[in-house]
Amino acid sequence: MNNVIVLVTATNGLLDAASAELLTIGAGLGPVTAVVAGEAGDALVAEIAQYGPAEVHVVSCPQLTDTLVVAKAALLVDRAAETHAGIVLVASGLEGNEVAALVAAKLGAGLVTDAVAARLVDGELAVDKVVWAGKYTVTATVAAPIAVLSMKANSCTPAFVPAEPAVRQAHFDYTATAPVATVISTEPAAASSRPKLVEAGVVVSGGRGTDGDFAPVEALADALGGAVGASRAAVDAGFAPQPLQVGQTGKTVSPELYVALGISGAIQHIAGMRTARQILAINSDPEAPIHRLADLSVVGDLKTIVPAVVARLG
Amino acid sequence: MKILTCVKYVPDAGDEVGFDSDLRLGRTGPSSKLSELDEYAVEQALRLKATMDDATVTVLSVGPADAEVALRKALQMGADEAVLISDGAIAGSDVFGTAAVLIAAAKHLDEVGLVMCGMSSTDAGVGALPALLADALGWPLLSNAAEVSVEDGQARIVRTDEVGTRVVTAAPPAVVSVTDQSGEPRYPSFKDVLAAKKKSVTTLGLAEVGVSADLVGAGAARVQVTAVVRNPERAAGRVIVDVDGSSVDDIVEFLAAATK
Numbered sequence: 019m020n021n022v023i024v025l026v027t028a029t030n031g032l033l034d035a036a037s038a039e040l041l042t043i044g045a046g047l048g049p050v051t052a053v054v055a056g057e058a059g060d061a062l063v064a065e066i067a068q069y070g071p072a073e074v075h076v077v078s079c080p081q082l083t084d085t086l087v088v089a090k091a092a093l094l095v096d097r098a099a100e101t102h103a104g105i106v107l108v109a110s111g112l113e114g115n116e117v118a119a120l121v122a123a124k125l126g127a128g129l130v131t132d133a134v135a136a137r138l139v140d141g142e143l144a145v146d147k148v149v150w151a152g153k154y155t156v157t158a159t160v161a162a163p164i165a166v167l168s169m170k171a172n173s174c175t176p177a178f179v180p181a182e183p184a185v186r187q188a189h190f191d192y193t194a195t196a197p198v199a200t201v202i203s204t205e206p207a208a209a210s211s212r213p214k215l216v217e218a219g220v221v222v223s224g225g226r227g228t229d230g231d232f233a234p235v236e237a238l239a240d241a242l243g244g245a246v247g248a249s250r251a252a253v254d255a256g257f258a259p260q261p262l263q264v265g266q267t268g269k270t271v272s273p274e275l276y277v278a279l280g281i282s283g284a285i286q287h288i289a290g291m292r293t294a295r296q297i298l299a300i301n302s303d304p305e306a307p308i309h310r311l312a313d314l315s316v317v318g319d320l321k322t323i324v325p326a327v328v329a330r331l332g
Numbered sequence: 333m334k335i336l337t338c339v340k341y342v343p344d345a346g347d348e349v350g351f352d353s354d355l356r357l358g359r360t361g362p363s364s365k366l367s368e369l370d371e372y373a374v375e376q377a378l379r380l381k382a383t384m385d386d387a388t389v390t391v392l393s394v395g396p397a398d399a400e401v402a403l404r405k406a407l408q409m410g411a412d413e414a415v416l417i418s419d420g421a422i423a424g425s426d427v428f429g430t431a432a433v434l435i436a437a438a439k440h441l442d443e444v445g446l447v448m449c450g451m452s453s454t455d456a457g458v459g460a461l462p463a464l465l466a467d468a469l470g471w472p473l474l475s476n477a478a479e480v481s482v483e484d485g486q487a488r489i490v491r492t493d494e495v496g497t498r499v500v501t502a503a504p505p506a507v508v509s510v511t512d513q514s515g516e517p518r519y520p521s522f523k524d525v526l527a528a529k530k531k532s533v534t535t536l537g538l539a540e541v542g543v544s545a546d547l548v549g550a551g552a553a554r555v556q557v558t559a560v561v562r563n564p565e566r567a568a569g570r571v572i573v574d575v576d577g578s579s580v581d582d583i584v585e586f587l588a589a590a591t592k
């Protein structure tokens with residue numbers, strides 16, 4: 019039997035959608051121990067329980083905030099040993115991928131980062147990863163006895179499997195065996211009243227073609243109840259903050275509707291939004307590559323069209 | 333202090349790369365080159381060198397003989413010396429195999445004070461090597477930096493990720509990786525290109541850096557590729573040319589249907 023460890027994260031005490039997905043993927047692989055690094059209130063534990071874990075471990079660790087990723091990785095290694103885990107799942111991201119790497123190194127495990135699916139085939143773990151700007155899906159099996167995976171958001175639909183997991187409170191003290199980096203200040207990610215970019219059903223993104231005026235982008239996003247995204251050119255030019263960047267070095271989104279305003283559709287941008295169900299593009303250049311994959315392509319000026327659309331949406 | 337900068341030779345994103353019969357990504361597309369994300373590492377290494385006394389920049393790559401192309405580009409940007417670790421046995425390595433070689437090389441070279449990396453390779457895109465290097469060397473990890481500086485013997489980075497924005501410090505030796513937000517890489521001038529012609533690339537085999545062949549290659553890989561499928565391309569949909577707001581009705585209708 020494959021015991022599975024899932025590193026669960028929450029924002030303002032609410033389970034992240036990516037964590038609900040991990041719990042669902044984990045439940046398909048073996049008995050799941052959900053690990054919360056830090057604190058968890060009853061509400062969060064109850065939310066976790068909806069996705070079928072066998073156990074929930076809430077592990078306090080004083081060193082989490084002043085180290086970068088090492089304490090979190092060590093905490094997971096400790097839980098993996100405790101539960102004899104064969105599979106460790108964390109959410110993809112700059113931090114998630116590093117945590118996965120360090121855990122895999124310590125456990126001598128096989129590592130796949132940014133996986134989009136994981137299943138058991140004749141008892142062997144098979145993992146899918148999308149590579150090369152979305153062109154290929156590669157399937158790999160993990161030869162090592164333990165597998166550590168970081169999973170991309172929007173890989174599955176979380177499934178409710180209400181459970182009554184055993185809840186354990188634990189404590190982990192990280193003691194460094196070599197010099198480690200020190201976090202000297204943390205500014206939490208800016209809060210927004212809009213849905214989270216990676217979880218949103220509608221994403222409206224602006225590019226260099228906005229010329230620095232994101233008001234039409236935001237107005238359309240709000241009219242549709244969606245999130246705001248941006249191309250890297252828009253981020254580089256200071257039109258939008260980096261956490262809103264969609265693409266290879268930004269977020270991967272998979273909404274019902276993606277709207278690209280003044281975005282040319284470079285391969286690195288497409289990599290982050292190609293699985294959207296419907297795409298609308300407004301771009302004044304008829305030759306822009308985005309027109310080759312949008313479901314509705316409008317060749318025109320976003321500055322006049324978008325306000326008129328927003329007015330119509332009321 | 334030596335700033336050892338790890339760079340990968342990768343196919344260009346626009347290349348039509350295929351997979352070999354052994355399911356390995358064809359490493360050499362028609363326009364393979366220095367990974368764009370590693371240009372940021374070279375750029376930051378050069379900028380740090382300019383702020384320090386007695387710093388030199390050595391670029392290091394693990395790859396096929398052709399990877400010299402990537403190292404040459406880094407030399408044109410201004411790196412002082414280049415080392416290529418190339419060995420038939422390395423082909424087919426997973427990230428741990430590549431890490432084993434880079435770690436051995438970092439130990440083999442003298443006076444390394446900083447190891448600089450990009451945030452991810454543009455082909456494999458693992459985002460793991462900097463953490464693995466730091467762990468194995470027993471050095472602090474200052475990763476995914478949008479800003480880097482070294483002052484009064486302390487390396488300092490600013491990093492933005494799912495946690496928020498953090499300022500992180502460590503005393504060298506340390507491993508640093510930088511994102512594509514760290515500052516645009518320089519473009520070598522004609523003079524730089526000429527100057528780079530005088531610099532040499534040292535090629536070493538596994539034995540020379542002291543890596544045993546059973547740590548690398550497909551045999552040592554903990555993850556085995558079993559299938560590669562080409563994903564369907566998205567097809568173009570309806571294209572309409574807007575004249576004085578003529579597209580608004582169609583857009584509103586499309587949005588209503590898409591968000592139903």
Ligand SMILES: Cc1cc2nc3c(=O)[nH]c(=O)nc-3n(C[C@H](O)[C@H](O)[C@H](O)COP(=O)(O)OP(=O)(O)OC[C@H]3O[C@@H](n4cnc5c(N)ncnc54)[C@H](O)[C@@H]3O)c2cc1C
Binds near residue numbers: 248268269
């Ligand atoms: C390693 C690497 C990683 C990268 N990662 C990412 C990533 O994660 N995300 C990303 O987005 N990019 C990424 N890029 C950059 C990418 O290659 C492109 O440079 C970028 O996506 C271009 O952004 P853009 O479409 O906004 O700008 P441009 O390519 O300049 O396009 C602007 C578009 O706006 C249109 N336009 C201008 N005015 C108007 C108007 N009034 N109305 C309507 N349309 C108008 C123009 O016709 C043009 O097509 C990466 C590049 C590299 C090398």
Ligand SMILES: Nc1ncnc2c1ncn2[C@@H]1O[C@H](COP(=O)(O)O)[C@@H](O)[C@H]1O
Binds near residue numbers: 370462
């Ligand atoms: N073959 C290689 N040779 C040298 N450096 C590499 C190699 N592969 C990866 N790196 C470095 O490690 C970083 C992260 O790569 P990865 O973990 O493969 O995504 C890259 O940006 C490079 O700096």
